[in-house]
Amino acid sequence: MHLTDIEKRMRDGEMGEPVRTAMEILMALGEIYGAEKLIPIRSAHVAGLSLKSHGLAGTEWAEDMANRGARVCVPTTMNVIGVDRSRDLHLPEAWVKDQLRIEAAYERMGCFGTSSCVPYYFGFVPRFQEHIAWAESSAVVFTNSVLGARDNREAGPSALASGLTGRTPLYGLHLEENRKGDVLFKVSVPLTNLADYGALGSYVGRIIGTRVPVFERIQEPSIEDLVYLGAGLASSGGVAIFHAIGVTPEAPTIESAFKGKKYEVLEITAKELEEGKQKLMSAKDRKVDYVAIGCPHCSLNQLKELATLLQGRSVNRKTTLWVHTNVAIKHLAKQLGYVQVIEDAGAVVTQDLCTILGNPEALGFKTLATNSPKMAFYAPGSNGLDVWYGSVEQCIEAAVHGSWNA
């Protein structure tokens, strides 16, 4: 791989041991994927900050890097950690302590301690065609598809290595030829809420693997709709980019989405959408003891909607309702009164935590209701929870009545 003079000095350890380690990671990745060179990036997003994903070894590795003086040189945000620093959620003490250790290590390296999978909701917004090195599959698919940034599905260590060097190997979705569509999905069923978008993403993710889906006839989706579509695609499949004709920036027309590449055409009807929903449900018992909303983390708009749905209502005393967001959005939602309304109903607005990367199962929950395709996909394996999947209204009803009656 061709290296510039400064990159050779980084590789040789002239900029310190952590930078040398980071260069080793990036060069190994470049070798595997046949990259000819490294390219500059404008930002990084590190993930794998939960004990569930990295174990204690990951904590110790990050602490070692921080102790050896590792410092990021481009804006670097942190993904969700498995703990809420703002309150005691009665999670096991050892778990909380170890999670705080890893967060502290990354903060010492200069990362922003905003701990969220949606940094684009609060100021970290890559521009069109900007090269970045973000981990967290739901964020990667959003930045590539909706913003038109250039990003591969980074792992935690490679994203940190990019944050420390300001570089990433040139391969994958940094190259225009790999961003062309593979399959055109003609969507002939109306998508009316986030759960519909999530189910579509989940259905398509299962059949498309790592190929690039293109959607036709998706009508005026909100940003949150596109976030849920991407989260479904990236969890049940390995999708890192999609296009929606007339919606996303690289697909004003079908021709621009495929750029001359041959493609398959498939139809999405009510049947496929329903199949997408059914595959996300594993629960049999209608009694619901845990409801979780906010995977990816809730936007301010979603918190406003939840406040409206919960105004004057009470969560069932045998059910726990957690709403996941981050410190930035929660601060705004507090100012605007949404947090008060949601918590007056008996729910908890968690900060920088989420169900999959946290461990709510330690509190004894058995059956989850959610409107998130990603949470529904992972919760059986990651948390041992049975899942009901539906709209946010259905989930709030489940929280209020303590049962799934959809």
Ligand code: F3S
């Ligand atoms: Fe975000 Fe956690 Fe879901 S990181 S996408 S809320 S699994």
